[in-house]
Amino acid sequence: MTSVTAAPLNPDEQRYRDWILREVETTGAVVIDVPPDEEGAGYTFSVGAWRRFGVAEAVVLGLPEGMGNILINLYLDRAKAGERFLPGHIYENFFEGVPITVERVAKGHYMEYFGSAFVLYRKGDFPALQLIVPTPQGHWPWSPDxxxxxxxxxxxxxxSGLPESWLPGHNGP
Structure with a gap:
């Protein structure tokens, strides 16, 4: 695992870190929404789940506004209750009739998709999972359909930009 050299926090970053720590102690984690822009889809991620509950931080990309926050909070609720999420497995009962799966996030994506987490995890030493949602018709992002x-x-x-923890259609969705 490549670590990040952590420079001292400036006063704004320290206030942000203090706020995250208070929220993590109070609610268990912070859920951050990043809106879409000209460069890509919006996304939502957690900060604090690893510190507070020992479960991977989570990120979801490209869902309609508000849905990423709902999904991450449902993941956190289930993880706090003891459920563990394994890449390539199907998980029901997040959204009615639409399953999800998870994949490990490569460290090379951490800074872009978990940037705020680095004020808490100064060296980037946290596990992360991507929550992946198919279309309502059941097509996953890698599906030819x-x-x-x-x-x-x-x-x-x-x-690779494709599932790496399982073989789609063979031992995973």
């Missing part, structure tokens, strides 16, 4: 552009909107945060 997925709508055009879906893989760009909800790309997989592995080194």
């Amino acid at each position: 997925a709508p055009p552009g879906f893989q760009d909107w909800q790309h997989v945060l592995t080194e």
